[in-house]
Amino acid sequence: MIIATAGHVDHGKTTLVRALTGVDTDRLPEEKRRGMSIDLGFAYADLGGAQPAGFVDVPGHERFLRNMLVGVAAVDFALLVVAADDGVMPQTREHLAVLDLLGVRLGAVALTKADRVDAGRIAQAAQQIAALLAPTGLQGAPVFPLAATTGAGVEALRMHLAQTQRTLAARATSGNFRLAVDRSFTLAGAGLVVTGAVFSGSARAGDALLLSPAGVPVRVRAIHAHDRPAEQASAGMRCALNLGGDLKRVEVGRGDWIVAPAAHAPTMRIDARLRLLPDAGQPLAHWTPVLLHIGAAAQSARVALLEGRSLAPGGEAHVQLVLDRPMAALHGDRLILRAQASQRVIAGGVALDPLASDRRVARATRLARLNALAHGDAARALSALLATEPQGIALDSFVRGRNLDAGEAGRLRQTVDMRVVDAHGGMLALASQRWRDLLSQALAALADWHARQPDSLGLAESTLASRLHAHALPGLARAAVQELIGQGAILREHLLLRLPSHRARLPAPDEALLARIVPLLREAGLRPPIVGELAAALGMERAALIPALDRISRLGYLQRVAPNRYFLPDTVEALAAIAAELAQASADGEFDAIAYRNRSGIGRNLTIEVLEHLDRSGYTRFAGGRRRMVG
Numbered sequence: 001m002i003i004a005t006a007g008h009v010d011h012g013k014t015t016l017v018r019a020l021t022g023v024d025t026d027r028l029p030e031e032k033r034r035g036m037s038i039d040l041g042f043a044y045a046d047l048g049g050a051q052p053a054g055f056v057d058v059p060g061h062e063r064f065l066r067n068m069l070v071g072v073a074a075v076d077f078a079l080l081v082v083a084a085d086d087g088v089m090p091q092t093r094e095h096l097a098v099l100d101l102l103g104v105r106l107g108a109v110a111l112t113k114a115d116r117v118d119a120g121r122i123a124q125a126a127q128q129i130a131a132l133l134a135p136t137g138l139q140g141a142p143v144f145p146l147a148a149t150t151g152a153g154v155e156a157l158r159m160h161l162a163q164t165q166r167t168l169a170a171r172a173t174s175g176n177f178r179l180a181v182d183r184s185f186t187l188a189g190a191g192l193v194v195t196g197a198v199f200s201g202s203a204r205a206g207d208a209l210l211l212s213p214a215g216v217p218v219r220v221r222a223i224h225a226h227d228r229p230a231e232q233a234s235a236g237m238r239c240a241l242n243l244g245g246d247l248k249r250v251e252v253g254r255g256d257w258i259v260a261p262a263a264h265a266p267t268m269r270i271d272a273r274l275r276l277l278p279d280a281g282q283p284l285a286h287w288t289p290v291l292l293h294i295g296a297a298a299q300s301a302r303v304a305l306l307e308g309r310s311l312a313p314g315g316e317a318h319v320q321l322v323l324d325r326p327m328a329a330l331h332g333d334r335l336i337l338r339a340q341a342s343q344r345v346i347a348g349g350v351a352l353d354p355l356a357s358d359r360r361v362a363r364a365t366r367l368a369r370l371n372a373l374a375h376g377d378a379a380r381a382l383s384a385l386l387a388t389e390p391q392g393i394a395l396d397s398f399v400r401g402r403n404l405d406a407g408e409a410g411r412l413r414q415t416v417d418m419r420v421v422d423a424h425g426g427m428l429a430l431a432s433q434r435w436r437d438l439l440s441q442a443l444a445a446l447a448d449w450h451a452r453q454p455d456s457l458g459l460a461e462s463t464l465a466s467r468l469h470a471h472a473l474p475g476l477a478r479a480a481v482q483e484l485i486g487q488g489a490i491l492r493e494h495l496l497l498r499l500p501s502h503r504a505r506l507p508a509p510d511e512a513l514l515a516r517i518v519p520l521l522r523e524a525g526l527r528p529p530i531v532g533e534l535a536a537a538l539g540m541e542r543a544a545l546i547p548a549l550d551r552i553s554r555l556g557y558l559q560r561v562a563p564n565r566y567f568l569p570d571t572v573e574a575l576a577a578i579a580a581e582l583a584q585a586s587a588d589g590e591f592d593a594i595a596y597r598n599r600s601g602i603g604r605n606l607t608i609e610v611l612e613h614l615d616r617s618g619y620t621r622f623a624g625g626r627r628r629m630v631g
């Protein structure tokens, strides 16, 4: 269990932590001199649980709010400290607002300096505090009047903490490992040590992790959890990791994350649900500059409003946070915003889409998307998302943004009624119904073609793909066609697709002519005769042959590769196979025309014509004097 203090400066936070743990957390010389906490203090105390409880003592002075925000970023329990003589003060309110925005629901109030006031004042202060807590997540938290300097009343608080620790369920270690670094230092003989709270997952000595958002590989050498050597660092613990790796050229410190590679997702745009505090002062305008805090990190950002022209104090809205440099964030991360001018906390919320796009999408679509993402359960979120995205969802980035580990991602694929397609270098998830629609569209488009062009053998794959309502993603249309071919619902003959029931018929004279042409072309192998030679062999006029060849080609029985030369579809496929072999055999997957000429033996001029035909037919792509296979 991690417990953090909160409250106004001089109300007795540090004194209380010392009374509970025996540790003076004001360890900096400047803190000693000024008698005031500046940075975070850490202490551990055995409350009788399986593990010591971790205490984070935060500074109360408004100038050190940045440090306070780091201290409370990952707490199970908030200890709000209010001096009985002063009562509620500005940082009492501000710290409470922060705890509320972070979603902290477990806590207690220490009413300190009870030795300085009478019972009437204690009752009055307790009442004031209860009213302050009422609209927050800490509503009804118990109040413990005490004097930390004498120890009076401290035992009751300690027993309450021990009782809470016993009943607090161990935090689920789901997700991939993430630790928010709040300190780093070098230990003689050991090297770099970072400390911080583990937000999710677990790690063991020997694990290969990443420094995020920088992306530098590190290795865990040793682990301390709650001040003791440990096998494992798990969610809900404060840990120190001794790290190895090539860390000479990088600075590691507060605000960095140490994460499992699967949780590394630096981002420049975060879509979030935001709540503006009732006492934020003024409405939040579009493009307001802010300081954004996530975990132990803070950096400047702009708030782009996704709904409405401005957000009124006390209101909630979807926003996009636009960053000036990459930040590590994942779905569900709590965020706090401070006004850049006043440095005051003005708003907070939760990250919904950490890998948000800058694509301009219709407002309604975008809001539907964010509402889908707001589901706490990943399977429900994905199902809702699939309903809003007919072109599919990039499954890998959903899984990464949601911080699902391999097991969770596997279960997701089993639970959600979806079809996952390998399209264009990534896994695309589609609602099952949408996939079935796509398949029936393909069959309908083909049937329609056959009805209109009964003489044609069929449709080229690219033409069929362009007739599906999935133009934005050619890979998706191709996957649908492949699936139908695999099922036998569509046949591929030569380069053309047709329904199994379709039998194309040429007009009788053309059919008779084709029957004489096929053997002549076949006999010529990879290098069919030019039209003049073909006409001579058939005993026909060249001028009469050309229109017949064009008619036959339009229906797919021949292919016009060059103005003067017609090929059998089989021959074109054989020529494409040669291209594929050359590409396969070359290190970079590319080949040039000379290699093709040498391999095919069809001569220089015909090589160029054939290769250009393969480009046009979608077999190959030409760039920089070389070709590679498509798909």
Ligand SMILES: Nc1nc2c(ncn2[C@@H]2O[C@H](COP(=O)(O)OP(=O)(O)O)[C@@H](O)[C@H]2O)c(=O)[nH]1
Pocket: 007, 008, 009, 010, 011, 012, 013, 014, 015, 016, 035, 036, 037, 060, 081, 112, 113, 114, 115, 116, 146, 147, 148, 149, 150
């Ligand atoms: N009389 C009395 N003084 C206290 C009590 N708790 C703290 N103090 C004094 O209040 C001053 C500020 O305490 P400190 O713990 O530094 O406050 P923080 O700024 O909230 O950490 C110190 O001089 C403490 O000795 C208490 O319960 N009774």
Ligand SMILES: [Mg+2]
Pocket: 013, 014, 015, 036, 037, 058, 059, 060
């Ligand atoms: Mg202090």
